[in-house]
Amino acid sequence: MNSRYWTLAKRPPPPWPDETIFALKEAPIPTPGPGQALTRTIYISLDPYQWGYKRRGEEPEGAPCHARTVSQVVESRIDGLAAGDFVFSTNGWAEYGLMGEGVPRPGYMIPRKLDPASGKISHAVGVLGMLGLTAYAGMVLQCEPKPGETAVVSAASGGVGQIAAQIARIEACRVAGVAGGAAKCAWLRDDLRLDGVIDYKAENDLAAAIRRACPDGIDLYFDNVGGSTLDAALLHLREGARVVLCGRISQVAADPPYGIRNLGQILSRRARMQGFQVFRYHERYEEARAWLAARHRDGQLCQRLHILDGLHHAPAALGMLFRGENTGKLVVRVSDTA
Amino acid sequence: MNSRYWTLAKRPPPPWPDETIFALKEAPIPTPGPGQALTRTIYISLDPYQWGYKRRGEEPEGAPCHARTVSQVVESRIDGLAAGDFVFSTNGWAEYGLMGEGVPRPGYMIPRKLDPASGKISHAVGVLGMLGLTAYAGMVLQCEPKPGETAVVSAASGGVGQIAAQIARIEACRVAGVAGGAAKCAWLRDDLRLDGVIDYKAENDLAAAIRRACPDGIDLYFDNVGGSTLDAALLHLREGARVVLCGRISQVAADPPYGIRNLGQILSRRARMQGFQVFRYHERYEEARAWLAARHRDGQLCQRLHILDGLHHAPAALGMLFRGENTGKLVVRVSDTA
Numbered sequence: 125m126n127s128r129y130w131t132l133a134k135r136p137p138p139p140w141p142d143e144t145i146f147a148l149k150e151a152p153i154p155t156p157g158p159g160q161a162l163t164r165t166i167y168i169s170l171d172p173y174q175w176g177y178k179r180r181g182e183e184p185e186g187a188p189c190h191a192r193t194v195s196q197v198v199e200s201r202i203d204g205l206a207a208g209d210f211v212f213s214t215n216g217w218a219e220y221g222l223m224g225e226g227v228p229r230p231g232y233m234i235p236r237k238l239d240p241a242s243g244k245i246s247h248a249v250g251v252l253g254m255l256g257l258t259a260y261a262g263m264v265l266q267c268e269p270k271p272g273e274t275a276v277v278s279a280a281s282g283g284v285g286q287i288a289a290q291i292a293r294i295e296a297c298r299v300a301g302v303a304g305g306a307a308k309c310a311w312l313r314d315d316l317r318l319d320g321v322i323d324y325k326a327e328n329d330l331a332a333a334i335r336r337a338c339p340d341g342i343d344l345y346f347d348n349v350g351g352s353t354l355d356a357a358l359l360h361l362r363e364g365a366r367v368v369l370c371g372r373i374s375q376v377a378a379d380p381p382y383g384i385r386n387l388g389q390i391l392s393r394r395a396r397m398q399g400f401q402v403f404r405y406h407e408r409y410e411e412a413r414a415w416l417a418a419r420h421r422d423g424q425l426c427q428r429l430h431i432l433d434g435l436h437h438a439p440a441a442l443g444m445l446f447r448g449e450n451t452g453k454l455v456v457r458v459s460d461t462a
Numbered sequence: 463m464n465s466r467y468w469t470l471a472k473r474p475p476p477p478w479p480d481e482t483i484f485a486l487k488e489a490p491i492p493t494p495g496p497g498q499a500l501t502r503t504i505y506i507s508l509d510p511y512q513w514g515y516k517r518r519g520e521e522p523e524g525a526p527c528h529a530r531t532v533s534q535v536v537e538s539r540i541d542g543l544a545a546g547d548f549v550f551s552t553n554g555w556a557e558y559g560l561m562g563e564g565v566p567r568p569g570y571m572i573p574r575k576l577d578p579a580s581g582k583i584s585h586a587v588g589v590l591g592m593l594g595l596t597a598y599a600g601m602v603l604q605c606e607p608k609p610g611e612t613a614v615v616s617a618a619s620g621g622v623g624q625i626a627a628q629i630a631r632i633e634a635c636r637v638a639g640v641a642g643g644a645a646k647c648a649w650l651r652d653d654l655r656l657d658g659v660i661d662y663k664a665e666n667d668l669a670a671a672i673r674r675a676c677p678d679g680i681d682l683y684f685d686n687v688g689g690s691t692l693d694a695a696l697l698h699l700r701e702g703a704r705v706v707l708c709g710r711i712s713q714v715a716a717d718p719p720y721g722i723r724n725l726g727q728i729l730s731r732r733a734r735m736q737g738f739q740v741f742r743y744h745e746r747y748e749e750a751r752a753w754l755a756a757r758h759r760d761g762q763l764c765q766r767l768h769i770l771d772g773l774h775h776a777p778a779a780l781g782m783l784f785r786g787e788n789t790g791k792l793v794v795r796v797s798d799t800a
Contacts, residue, residue, distance in 0.1 A: 350726065369729040383721015388688065391707040391737035399729035 126150040129188035129218030130438050137178050139377035141446055146189070146439040159225030161202045163195035165215045168456040169249035170441045171283065172373050188216035189438070192233060194248050195221065196461060210238040210461075212248040217438040219458055242417065245461070250453045251287055251420055251427040252413055254402060259287035259346075260412040261405040262368045264295070266398055267344040271296035274338050276357055279348035280318070281308040281428075283453035284370060287416075288346045289318055290425050297344065300337040302353060304448045311428070311451065324353065331356040341365075350375040351382040358386035365395040376446060428452030464488040467526035467556030468776050470516060477715035479513055479784055484527070484777040497563030499540045501533035503553045506794040507587035508779045509621065510711050526554035527776070530571060532586050533559065534799060548576040548799075550586040555776040557796055580755065583799070588791045589625055589758055589765040590751055592740060597625035598750040599743040600684055600706045602633070604736055609634035611681035612700070614672065616691050618656070619646040619766075621791035622708060625754075626684045627656055628763050635682065638675040640691060642786045649766070649789065662691060669694040679703075688713040689720035696724035703733040714784060766790030 133147035156162045169192040177183055177190055193215040197207050202224050205211070213235040215221030223235045238248050250256065262284075269275060275292035279285040280301025289312070292299045300320030301312040309321040320337035327333040334342070334356055341362035347354050350372025361367070367390075375381050390397055405412075419425035430450040432441050435458045444450050471485035494500045507530040515521055515528055531553040535545050540562050543549070551573040553559030561573045576586050588594065600622075607613060613630035617623040618639025627650070630637045638658035639650040647659040658675035665671040672680070672694055679700035685692050688710025699705070705728075713719050728735055743750070757763035768788040770779050773796045782788050 350729075354725075369725075372726055372729060375726060381723045381726060383723050384725050385719045385721050387692075387707075387722050387725070388710055388713060388719060389737075390735060391688075391710060394737045394739050394742060396737075397728060397735040399727075399732045399734075401732050404732060 125153050127153045127218055127220035128435060129216065131186055131188055132178055132183065135181060139379065141175055141442040143439040143443060153220050154222050156199055156201050156222055158201055160222050160227060161200040161205055161224050162198045162220060162222055163211055163213060163215060164198050164220055165193050165195050165218060165458040166461060167194040167246050167249055168217060168438060168458060169193065170445055170454040170456065172371055172445055175376060175442060188218040190214065190230065191216045192249050192254060194245050205237060210240060210245045212236050212238060212253065219435060243420065246429060246455065249455060250429065251416055251425060255283045255453060256287050256416045257409055257412050258284050258370065258402040259291055260416060261402050262346055262370050262400045263288045263291045265405060265408065266368045266400060267346065267366045269295040269297050269344055273343035274298045274340060275344040275346065276300045276302065276334065276338060276342050277346045278302040278353050279373065280312055281451055282348060285348050286316065286428060286452065290316055292344065293317065294419060294424050308451055331359050334360050346370060349373050351378065355384050355386050358389045361389050361393040361395050363393050365393055367395060367397040368400045369397065370400045373446060430454045431457050433457050463491050465491045465556055465558035466773060467554065469524055469526060470521065473519060477717065479780040481777040481781060491558050492560050494537055494539050494560055496539055498560050498565065499538040499543050499562050500536045500558060500560055501549055501551060501553060502536050502558055503531050503533050503556060503796040504799060505532040505584050505587055506555060506776060506796060507531065508783055508792040508794065510709055510783055513714060513780060526556040528552065528568065529554045530587050530592065532583050543575060548578060548583045550574050550576055550591065557773060581758065584767060584793065587793060588767065589754055589763060593621045593791060594625050594754045595747055595750050596622050596708065596740040597629055598754060599740050600708050600738045601626045601629045603743055603746065604706045604738060605682040605684065605704045607633040607635050607682055612636045612676050612678060613682040613684065614638045614640065614676060614680050614695055615684045616640040617686035617711065618650055619789055620686060623686050624654065624766060624790065628654055630682065631655065632757055632762050646789055669697050672698050684708060687711050689716065693722050693724050696727045699727050699731040699733050701731055703731055705733060705735040706738045707735065708738045711784060768792045769795050771795050
């Protein structure tokens with residue numbers, strides 16, 4: 125029997141994800157060797173960083189496109205792992221994948237067995253996975269929120285943004301979220317209970333809109349988009365503000381990049397701006413997972429998935445991310461659980 | 463007898479210092495009240511921040527233009543201070559000034575008696591004054607240099623820059639300085655013994671010049687100028703780089719400001735960028751002064767003053783700073799010591 129998977133058909137790819145550069149292939153389902161397990165993909169996580177991998181040519185030619193996945197074990201030659209178990213691994217945009225000894229995987233993405241009793245298995249690519257860890261490390265460890273401070277999160281309805289915004293709310297900050305469109309903004313206000321929302325698609329003057337939402341200025345800015353949104357937020361920094369640059373999805377295809385004019389605010393407000401990557405904090409993953417799991421169990425922290433059913437959606441799904449068409453964490457469901 | 467002083471004649475001032483906006487006035491030399499002392503100005507420190515005070519209208523109308531000064535006591539009604547003693551104070555662009563009870567002074571600029579045995583009195587507006595403290599706090603406390611790292615300092619022959627660059631050298635970093643003109647660059651290379659120099663006036667492609675001077679990239683960037691120099695330096699940041707924004711003299715009159723295009727490097731290099739103001743570190747001034755004084759005594763840390771003789775130079779001197787015409791820390795000498 126074969127396993128279908130998506131691979132990159134053209135390179136170098138264009139600046140923006142485009143469905144025509146992918147090809148659907150199939151190959152025999154591999155047989156696990158000693159110390160390996162065969163798994164069937166259930167959820168594929170779609171994340172902006174994956175496009176960076178492709179643009180920089182970091183994926184071996186002809187290999188399945190990289191992605192973090194939740195899978196179920198079909199056949200195991202790994203001690204402690206049995207058929208039917210659920211795992212977090214990196215099968216990529218593929219129906220099946222191997223894990224274990226000698227299977228290449230991106231650094232720090234360590235396959236692990238999941239405990240279905242601790243919550244939905246999809247959490248492993250969401251609130252209890254890299255997204256949650258990213259939001260926790262960026263908001264808690266890097267921004268160091270204090271009660272009563274004002275936090276702003278851009279792309280606040282996206283995978284990382286929704287968790288970062290809720291963490292700031294749980295830490296007793298006043299939180300405003302920036303998102304595109306009335307539906308996303310309503311969800312941020314009504315379901316996530318943010319104090320302010322800014323619909324960047326409905327505003328001609330983003331800086332003025334941020335000022336209205338944050339009349340006393342911004343203490344913490346968690347940025348997922350870069351460009352003009354970052355520039356507008358910089359204008360409103362308060363003394364001692366902390367800015368974490370987590371993503372810059374608006375700038376992926378910008379050539380030349382947007383020119384940031386308000387960087388002088390970092391100087392005059394004695395602010396701190398840091399580039400973020402979650403792997404720097406890997407020694408604190410367990411602390412973060414425990415914090416996130418506890419807040420999720422008691423209902424303070426929720427997660428919205430945007431699920432597309434079927435492997436065939438993967439290329440289009442990546443494009444949706446960059447067009448802001450997803451509401452919540454975007455995943456492709458490849459199969460059901462057994 | 464009268465004291466002459468410069469005051470602002472027009473307001474608001476133009477974006478760039480211009481001699482025509484100042485007026486030379488005179489008024490009777492004041493008589494010190496109880497708890498006050500009259501001092502005669504010896505050195506006036508010229509610094510870019512003074513132009514910010516004027517542009518923002520922070521000086522009372524008709525008052526002497528603000529500046530830090532080294533002065534000698536003429537008449538004292540302060541315990542422990544006698545005629546002939548030297549003091550650091552804020553007489554401004556004036557021949558005489560009062561210090562002590564009820565005399566207004568900008569925050570944190572605390573008048574103090576100087577010990578001529580510990581070095582030249584001019585050091586109080588240089589290497590052992592705010593400039594040295596600024597360079598120490600920015601380079602040592604904020605950048606945290608490690609031996610073997612590469613440091614770049616912009617405006618490296620200026621008041622703060624020359625000290626920051628030498629501190630990095632003393633901390634066993636590889637140091638490159640950016641300055642304008644062959645004479646400044648020769649001084650940085652031959653006298654300050656920097657490892658690399660970049661003459662921005664002689665380079666069409668500043669980014670390429672920085673790459674030649676720092677082929678392995680930049681760990682620490684101490685920025686005094688902002689704008690295109692900052693943008694070029696960002697391109698070469700190494701993983702985990704630290705950037706301190708101490709000044710942005712290139713942007714004082716820029717309208718609109720230069721648009722920074724390479725901020726994505728802060729994200730991709732997991733770098734940290736911080737706005738700096740020395741007053742945040744006032745609890746560490748004594749530690750910093752002791753460190754600077756010891757390195758200065760043993761000859762590791764030198765200071766070059768650019769001295770203009772006569773109070774009449776003050777307005778033109780401020781313009782020189784912004785045109786980059788000074789080599790070293792710029793002071794106006796108003797009088798000799800008694």
